[in-house]
Amino acid sequence: MMIILSLFFQILLILLGDRRKHNTGKKIGFFIWVAYLGADSVATFALGVLSKTQQGQRHTQTDELRAFWAPFLLLHLGGPDTITAYALEDNELWLRHLLALLIQVSVAFYVIFRSWTRTPISVLTILMFFTGIIKYGERTLALRWASKEHFRKSMLSESPPDPGPNYAKFMEGYVSKQEEGFVVDVVRISEDRLKLKKGQSYSLHHQIPIGGEINASEPAENHILEKKAHHLFKTFKRLYAGLILKYWEGEESKQFIKQSTPEKAFEVVEIELGFMFDLLYTKMPLVCTREGAKLRLFCFCLTICVFVSFFTTVENPKHRPHYSNVDIFITYLLLNSAILLELYGFIILLSSDRMILWLSKHKHKHKMASMAYFLMKPLQRKKRWSNSMGQYNVISSCLKDEATTFSIMTLTRLCNDQEMLDTYWYTFSNTFLLR
Structure with missing residues (x-):
């Protein structure tokens, strides 16, 4: 039940996470918020349950197959490409995610170690274990890149800021020339005579x-x-x-x-x-790098190989009677979902503005880039934002309907948090028709 619930949260996040760009509805925001908070908790709890089942001295074929689920929980903790943080504050917690990564990887390793039987399933578990570590590490690295401190340092390393003219030095030279007897005048140069850069x-x-x-x-x-x-x-x-x-x-x-x-x-x-x-x-800046693309291709190919190997192993009459049909079904569900979600994320990546731009630059140099550009260009999402902005209704806030919101307002007064509820309750979206 926990494994299936964790998978459900992953599907919900990858389908709805990217829609926050062009959908500001409170309902979809609530579902994303619940899925984002629940995904990590459910996956962590399920991993703890798996570790508890491996504490016995005797291990059955069922324990071996269920240990195969531990790497998939690491995949779920890594999250989809479409959402790594729900709010900007989540990026500042990358150190906490790094600690969680070390702990959960240790728990998954314990589960695999306790159920090790040198069978083909155990070998496949090790292969998926590496994939889970990579996916979880991607999320932690993406959060670190988007954190305020690291983001600022990266900007400074790319190009140091230009403070502009040194007016103190300018006035010092101005006064010095006047004292020497020169006739000094300050002339403002019109902006159209200035150049952005030399030769640009x-x-x-x-x-x-x-x-x-x-x-x-x-x-x-x-x-x-x-x-x-x-x-x-x-x-x-x-x-x-x-x-x-x-x-x-x-x-x-x-x-x-x-x-x-x-x-x-x-x-x-x-x-x-x-x-x-x-x-x-999102993980987009990380995946769009050369190293990130190689890791993503490696993980996808490894998952395909694991799926094929698991199919040939389980369908072998020598192994089939030892596994529960329910456990086999859940394992197939996890494998197929991992592959399909990876493909879905890959399609979203190819149809994004960032990738379309990259393909347009290289379509004249590489045939594969040209083919991908013409295939993915029609799939490019035209609606990039909600065409609406939030507006706080001051009149409605002043003329509160105490009859309909009495119980809620009373509760917020007791919690001393009425201002936050007012901001949420009396904020509406206004649509802009620019086109």
Whole structure:
């Protein structure tokens, strides 16, 4: 029951986790919140139950097969690619997840060690054990990358912030020249005479236009907007780390907004926010690296091999009578779900803006990239946000309906937390029609 419940939470998270980008409903938020909190608790509890069943001196074939479930619980603790953190505060708890990783891996190793019988099932358990460690480690590493301290350090290592002109030094030189008898005057240079960088204009690299006057076809236009959004994202993600921007970086964005139509400007902002969402709440930045892609391919191929080996082993008449039909069904369910969820996550990755952008850059160099680009481009999600923003209704908050909310308000007063409930109770979503 706990194994199946843990699997149910994983399916719920991978299906709903990515929809937070374009669905701000309270119902879907509640289900994601329950699944996010319950997934780790259920998987940890189930792993503890498995370890308790291995404390006896005699071990049966049932214990051996159920020990095979321990690595899948590590997979569940690793979580899906579409959600690693429910809130920004979860990223700051990466050290706690690292400690949990060490503890749960030790418990799973104990379960495997106690049930070791040198049979094919035991060997397959070891193979899945490595896959579970990799998946759980991915989540911990993704949380660490998105933590405030590490995120800020990574921004500083990429490019140190430019504090701008040194006005103290400027005034010192100004006064010094005046005292020497020179006639000094301060002249303001108009912004259009400044250059963003030496040899760089306001447009993208490779002379890509930035304004609204794009005469290319629709796919080419989307490709240009995605590239522009990624270019601006690399600049403005520094603001999330509390860092300042260089002067020419702010001017580049200002010129783009001036030369774009409102629709294109807002679409670029949508794509930028999608990149930021992936960085803070998902495994996408980790999976999109070369090392992350290799590990993901290794885990997927290993899971396929384990599934084939388990099928040939269990369907062998010499082994089939020793295992319970219910245990075999649950094991098949875990294996098939691991493969299908991995494929689903891979499709989401390929259809994301980040991967579409990467494929568009390499489609002229590699045939596989070109084929993947034309296959996944139609699957790219067009709705990138909810087209709505929350609005706090001050009038409704002042004119509280005590008859309908008396019991709730009384409870919150006793808990001294009425302000939080008011913020939730009287906040509504307003839809924007920009297109």
